Amino acid sequence: MEHKDRTEGLRALIKQGLQAVAHKDTLAHLGDRTSYIGMSDIGQHWECPRAALARKVLPTTSSLERLLTLQRGHWFESGVGQALVSLGLHVLPQLEINWQHHGVPIKAHLDFVLVWGAPVNAIRILEVKSTDKLPSSPHDSHLLQLHGQIGLLVKAWNKPVFSLRAEDGTLLHEKMTFPQLCHAHFGLQLPATAAEASVEAWLLCLSMKEVRAFGPYGFNQAMLDTALDHAAQLWGELADFRAGHISLAHVDCAQGFYPLCAYCEHNNDCPKFPQGVQMPQWEPALEKLAALKEQRAALDSEIKEMETVLKLVHRQAGTRDWVDTGNYRFRMSVTAGRTTLDRDALRDELAEIFHSEHVGGIDVDTLLARCERTGSPFEKLSISPIN
Structure with missing residues (x-):
């Protein structure tokens, strides 16, 4: 019992330290986040307006796990910055843009801006995101x-x-123009207008073992308008909430299956989860199930690592035969990949064959839909923590 108490004490100490670091970094680089709309606020409002407003007006009580996840992002960002600077590149970290849109104060903090002056005149924005698993496509x-x-x-x-x-x-x-800031900081000469430069943005996703880049993305007026519209909506909701005209219950929340709901710090009274049947006696069973799933995930990861090591051992042994270890034997072999149907490629082929997207008066997508089969319904258990 004494050992457990000391272990919990150490965890509490680390949590307290991470909270202090997060608070200090926020004040130093982001200031009072309730006084403006940031780009991450806009992204969250796109996903769930209620969560975006709640983050602005309610205190947070982040768990140690949540704090570690947030700090991991800062640590990754710091490492990427050091890597870029070590190459002698002109890097602007956390470049801040103060903007007003119909009276709405907006601040954009760009993780990294790489600058090449004349004659190249190229600007590259890098937004760094840390993830447990790399996404196949950007959020x-x-x-x-x-x-x-x-x-x-x-x-x-x-x-x-x-x-x-x-x-x-x-x-x-x-309070400088972008060319003025680059000249003052780097001594670089940039053109007077953005139209004379090559400006691109990249999304850089990092896990503990891999990195994946998405881009490049160029200026898109429609996307900018969408972002500014969400900023205006959130600012209006924030004003109405402070004036007592609305509560969180009046603000839309994410609909349908949304995996981030489980991580939302304000999901305890979210209208997406209406009051259900109270059965507190099953709390221990759910806690045990959650712990077992975490153990399974850890075991799956450990199994994959061990298999990778043994494959490497067999490859380095320079043999195609079985390797005898005493009570076990192992061998690495190559098996054919699974055959799957590429629906998009088939659609293109059909349209090409019949020189049209319509086959005998039937739309190609309709024809493909006729050949699909839907499996039988099955039961699914969904579990979401109440934070």
Whole structure:
């Protein structure tokens, strides 16, 4: 019991330290986040307006696991920054853009902006996201955030709304145009308008073992308008909430299956989860099931690592035979991959064969739908923690 108490004490100490670091970093680089709309606020409002408003108006009580996840993002970002600077590149970390849209104060903080002056005149925005598993495609909220960043950079290029801070939060440059800031910080000459430069944005997703880049993305007026519209909606909801005109219950929440609901700090009274039957006696069973699933995930990861090691051992042994270890034997072999149907490729082939997207008066998609079979319904158990 004493050992458990000391272990919990150490966890509490680490949690307290992470909270202090997060609070200090936020004040130094982001300031009072309730006084403006940030790009991450816009992305979250796209996903769930209620969660975006709740994050602005309610205190957070992040768990140690949540704090570690957030800090992991900062640690990854710091590592990427060091890697870029070590190459001698001109890097602007956390470039700040202050913007007003119909009276709505907006601040964009760009993780990294790489700058090449004349004669190249190229600007590259890098937005860094840390994930447990790399996504096969970028999240819509991340894309909206990225398009908001590149959109404001292009629109505000020659306006005195750019600022840059040192690592400790000290202002280095304030209220400059983008060319002025780059000249003051790097001595680079940039054109007077963004149209004379190559401006692209990239989304960089990192896990503990891999990295995946999505892009490039260019300026898109429609996406910028969407981002600004969400900023205006959130600012209006924030004003109405502070005035007592609305509560969180009046704000839309994410609909349908949405995996991030389980991680939302404000899901305890979310209208998406109406009051159900109270059966507290099953709480221990759910806790045990959650723990077993975590153990299974850890075991699956450990099994995969061991299999990778043994495959490497067999390859280095230079044999195709079985390797005898005493009570076990193992061998690495190559098996054929699974055969799957590429629906998009089949659609293109059919349209090409019949020189049209209509086959005998039937739309190709309709023809494909006729050949699909839907499996029998099955039961699914959904479990979501109440935070």
